[in-house]
Amino acid sequence: MASSPDRASHLSEDVRDTAVLRLREAYAEGNFSHGEMDARFHQALTARTAGELRSARFRSRRRRPCPAGTG
Numbered sequence: 001m002a003s004s005p006d007r008a009s010h011l012s013e014d015v016r017d018t019a020v021l022r023l024r025e026a027y028a029e030g031n032f033s034h035g036e037m038d039a040r041f042h043q044a045l046t047a048r049t050a051g052e053l054r055s056a057r058f059r060s061r062r063r064r065p066c067p068a069g070t071g
Contacts, residue, residue: 010048011047011048011049011050011053015050015053016044016045016047016053019044019047019053019056019057020041020044020045022057023037023040023041023044023056023057024037040056040057043055043056044056044057
């Protein structure tokens with residue numbers, strides 16, 4: 001029996017848990033606002049593919065807080 005595309009792309013709880021942990025760490029480092037964190041958690045928890053999950057995780061890492069006194 002061949003696996004369906006939906007099954008092949010299904011993410012495990014461990015993968016999602018790791019993504020959420022990394023999002024929490026990025027939030028704690030000041031990489032994004034509380035509202036953005038909520039949106040990224042939602043994206044991570046509802047992602048159906050690894051690509052959708054990567055989008056939630058890695059977009060957050062590109063953004064860094066402004067240096068003190070500049071933002």
